[in-house]
Structure formats: structure tokens, C-alpha cells
Amino acid sequence: MKRTLSFICAAAMLLASSAALAKGRSDKSGSKLVLKIGPPDTEIWVDGEKKGTADKVTELALSPGTHQLDLKHKGDEHIDQVVIKKGQKLSFAWKFEDDKPKASPFDDGTEAPPAPENVEIK
DSSP states (O other): OHHHHHHHHHHHHHHHHHHHHHHHHHHHTOOEEEEEEESTTOEEEETTEEEEETTTOOEEEOOSEEEEEEEEETTEEEEEEEEEOTTOEEEEEEEOOOOOOOSSTTTTSOOOOOOOTTOOOO
16 A cells, blocks of 8 residues: 555656656746847737736746737737747847827827918908
8 A cells, every 4th residue: 555655646746746757847948039029018828828918928938939929908809820930039029009099189290281271251
């Protein structure tokens, strides 16, 4: 009975250390994804796991291979794939359009059309 219990404990510790080692491999590969995402409150998801928002997440250590990048901002979504090689530092940039309305239709630098002539204003 003691041998069986010892074997089960040893197997559990071996599985736990193997999982920790596999998880640590992505950090040791030196592969990094550098993110330049906007606006700051954009949610960043990688392979279905939320990583945070653009104001806090600017670089991720990833295992080499293909990863799905999902960016979410105020109901909009952008999905892309990145392929990262061992030891590579890959940059990815994306910016959602700002949803603030312009103060006036002439904020783009054009001038307002001239007022029509011969019009009487009362």
C-alpha cells in the first residue's frame, strides 16, 4: 500500500513538473511579440486567452509557431494571425479608428464655402 501511494505521489509530481517545464519553454525560446495597439482600452486576446488591454500589454513572450491575435474595442473586432520563429522579436501594429465625431465638417483644413450673394438675411 505504501509503495502504491509513493508511486502515485511520484507520478503526480512528475506530471506537475512536466507541465511547468512545458509552460516555461515558451519563455526560454526568446520569441517575443511586440504590440503597438490603439486605443489604450483595446482588449488583447492571444489563442483565445485574454492578455489585457493595450495600455498595459506591449510585449508578449510566445512559443514559436502560429498564434491567433484577437483585438476588441467597443464592439469592433480585428482577428489576425502571427507566425513567430524561435528567438524572433516580431512587431505587430493595429489601431481602431477613433469613434469621436469631428467638431465641424471643416476640421479637415478645408474652408467653408462662401455665402451666396444677393441673399437678404432678416
